Amino acid sequence: MTHKAGFIAVVGRPNVGKSTLINELIGQKLSITSHRPQTTRHRIHAIDTRENYQMVFVDTPGIHINNAKAINAYMNKMASASIDDVDVIVWLLEAKRWTKEDTRVLKHISTAQVPVILCVNKIDKLKDKHTLLPFLEEVAQKYQAGDLFPLSAFDKSDTKALRALILNRLPNQPNIFDADYITDRSEKFVVAEFIREKLMRHLANELPYELTVQIEQYKLDRQIQKIVAVIFVDRLSQKSIVIGNKGKMLKLIGSESRQSIENFLQRKVYIKLWVKVKQGWSNNKHLLTLLGYD
Ligand SMILES: Nc1nc2c(ncn2[C@@H]2O[C@H](COP(=O)(O)OP(=O)(O)OP(=O)(O)O)[C@@H](O)[C@H]2O)c(=O)[nH]1
Ligand SMILES: [Mg+2]
Structure with missing residues (x-):
């Protein structure tokens, strides 16, 4: 059996659901979430080790435009640095909501050298699912990702399918961290x-x-x-x-x-x-x- 392992950066503007998605993907609450933008301030690894793979998710602060304070500069730097040195990028958008900050993320992503899975999150909030297709088309015009994947972070079958997609893109290699590690943080x-x-x-x-x-x-x-x-x-x-x-x-x-x-x-x-x-x-x-x- 081949064994896969690698780093997966989850990036996007604030509040799109990055930390929520990571918690769901690893099946444990590790990264903090709230309804307010700019909840995550520090980069944190969330590690999921199974028999045939180890996924190391990198949760990042949302990339945002208000850069005035030192803390904002720190957060944006953490997020954009995480795009380098990973094996896969999961770029998260919110269904039917493209903002200037998403355009800013796009700028960072466009130089990425690794597979990008573009996820459109929160589709459970759409009253009419048919309105999703034009949005996906609009997104596909802006950026041609290897995969375009609409989902709800709260839907177990969606996160399962996303996990399989990520696994497909991970390199064959042994575990990076000890199997009992769940994070790089104390x-x-x-x-x-x-x-x-x-x-x-x-x-x-x-x-x-x-x-x-x-x-x-x-x-x-x-x-x-x-x-x-x-x-x-x-x-x-x-x-x-x-x-x-x-x-x-x-x-x-x-x-x-x-x-x-x-x-x-x-x-x-x-x-x-x-x-x-x-x-x-x-x-x-x-x-x-x-x-x-x-
Ligand atoms: N309805 C719905 N809400 C979601 C979904 N995913 C996340 N949320 C909500 O969106 C809000 C933001 O989620 P977070 O996970 O904190 O977002 P984030 O991208 O990590 O935000 P920052 O850390 O601020 O960059 C929270 O209130 C979540 O409960 C989803 O699929 N559907
Ligand atoms: Mg977060």
């Missing part, structure tokens, strides 16, 4: 991201991107994972939003984070959250490095 990193996911889901409307999470303490104490994390905000006024009326918001963030983390770690978790102001972190290269954006 447990602590994933835990911090899960907390940030809850913040994005509940508060992104109030504080778009001015949030980051740092784990201050992480230790196993009699089978219980003890976690102390600090939520950094940009301004003092944002601190009270995160804490909420009588501390309600922070409590909710804490309890939802605990559930996700327990699911991921498969052990009991105790979590304590603090909120601190670190002014201007999202536009300060030095602070970005200190907070792990390097």
Whole structure:
């Protein structure tokens, strides 16, 4: 039996469903998702190892146009760098929604030297499926991909078919990582991201991107994972939003984070959250490095 393995970059503009699709493809929640654009900030590998293959998915921040802040430049750089050095590119679009940012992604993709699978996601949202065909034709005019694949990330038969398509394009080679690896990131990193996911889901409307999470303490104490994390905000006024009326918001963030983390770690978790102001972190290269954006 031949064994296949390789890196698959999943790229596209923010909010098209890259992280959702990767979680579905590997069958485990690893990458954080939310209804807000620019949820993913760091490149992360999600590894799926089976008897006959190892797929290493590279989740990337959405390529976007607003480049003003240092963090935006960092995110775009991470995303475009991921297009090189992979074996397959999955480029994700959203059904019937081509934007200027998709045109920007197209520019990066057009120089790619590896097979590109162009996926049109969220087709479950279309009321009339017949309207998809003209969109696919329009897309095919802009870019001739090896494969054009409409799907819904939530549809198991779609993700199964996509997995087979990816497998077809992977080179024959042994595993790249140990079979029991699921990511290149540390447990602590994933835990911090899960907390940030809850913040994005509940508060992104109030504080778009001015949030980051740092784990201050992480230790196993009699089978219980003890976690102390600090939520950094940009301004003092944002601190009270995160804490909420009588501390309600922070409590909710804490309890939802605990559930996700327990699911991921498969052990009991105790979590304590603090909120601190670190002014201007999202536009300060030095602070970005200190907070792990390097
Ligand atoms: N209806 C529908 N919603 C989807 C589908 N795939 C993803 N979504 C939703 O789209 C939103 C964005 O999903 P993400 O996976 O966070 O998108 P992303 O491309 O990783 O976004 P960034 O990390 O910000 O670049 C979430 O609310 C998802 O639940 C789909 O196939 N159908
Ligand atoms: Mg994402």
